[in-house]
Amino acid sequence: MITRTAAARATALAGAVVVLVAGLSACGASAGDDTDPDHRSFGLQGRTLTVDSDDSALEIVAAENPAGKVEVTRWFQGSVAIGKHPKATWSLRDDRLVLRLKCSGIVVDCAARHRIEVPRGVTVKVRVGDGSVRARGFHDSLNIRTGDGSVRVTDTTGPVELRTDDGSIRVSDTTGPLRLRTGDGSIRADVSSRDVRTHTGDGSVRLELGVVPDRVESRSGDGSVTIAVPRAGYRVTTETGDGGVEVSVPRDDSSAHVVSARTGDGKVTVRTAN
Structure with a gap:
């Protein structure tokens, strides 16, 4: 016979599971779902570019951009159960473009996809930890x-x-x-x-x-x-x-x-x- 306390615990556990699943459904996103990606433009001074990314899929394209202009678009690709939307940091110093993504809370998958458009005539190096x-x-x-x-x-x-x-x-x-x-x-x-x-x-x-x-x-x-x-x-x-x-x-x-x-x-x- 199940005691009243045990039944209450089971009900609470079931409720937590429902909340977690609902959070995954509501907050999970992919590149296809992310219809409002982030975008940044950076000025490149020289003729070389190093892309430094920790955990992202990268698409790098030689484009007809104005000289010295690097365009970066980011789509979130992951699932956050409970917590804030991932925080992306972008920076271009000298010739190094640094891309970082930080997720907090209960994270199922913290990843992103970046498209980087580089002006023609630029030598490119790419360093990725995982992606x-x-x-x-x-x-x-x-x-x-x-x-x-x-x-x-x-x-x-x-x-x-x-x-x-x-x-x-x-x-x-x-x-x-x-x-x-x-x-x-x-x-x-x-x-x-x-x-x-x-x-x-x-x-x-x-x-x-x-x-x-x-x-x-x-x-x-x-x-x-x-x-x-x-x-x-x-x-x-x-x-x-x-x-x-x-x-x-x-x-x-x-x-x-x-x-x-x-x-x-x-x-x-x-x-x-x-």
């Missing part, structure tokens, strides 16, 4: 590093260096030199770059090149490596600790076009692009 990064349209040097999150880059002509400790990397429509590295995740690139270097600790690699490269070097600790290149003679080096090797491109040990593919565990394929 994915997308970038497109850059003709100058682009350097991105994130601790935990995927990286996607498209439509670039300058040098590109991408690194994530935990996440996949995807690159397309790029012609500049590439340096791609992930600790745990796959790498995919469909590019027309003449110099490509990739490394993954645990994940597969698939490279499709639209032009005859000068050098391609790809390494994986654990995963298959596939490299497709236009028909030409190549100086090819392959190595696998546990897996097959298939090379179907013309081989020429005196060629200036070098392809190197190595994996600790997985198949290595070097073939002619379709």
Whole structure:
């Protein structure tokens, strides 16, 4: 038999659950739900920009902004059960744009998405603690590093260096030199770059090149490596600790076009692009 005290406690607990659920429904938001995002404009004095973010998804775009003008839009992406709306801080000092987001109260998820429009002709570096990064349209040097999150880059002509400790990397429509590295995740690139270097600790690699490269070097600790290149003679080096090797491109040990593919565990394929 349930005592009156126990019944009262059960009723109170049920009421608290209802309040919590109602709070989640009322206060939870996403980029799609946030119809009134925050926006800021910053003046950039030089020709370089470093983006420093702690916990946000970033979309970085080379835009036809007036010289020295950086536009930033922020959407809240998360859920707050009880507490105030997240507090965002923005600052641009010298060439460093710092983005921070602080949530208080009972927080289910505290995150945001930022779109950053950068004037053309600016060299961009990105440092993110936890969050994915997308970038497109850059003709100058682009350097991105994130601790935990995927990286996607498209439509670039300058040098590109991408690194994530935990996440996949995807690159397309790029012609500049590439340096791609992930600790745990796959790498995919469909590019027309003449110099490509990739490394993954645990994940597969698939490279499709639209032009005859000068050098391609790809390494994986654990995963298959596939490299497709236009028909030409190549100086090819392959190595696998546990897996097959298939090379179907013309081989020429005196060629200036070098392809190197190595994996600790997985198949290595070097073939002619379709």
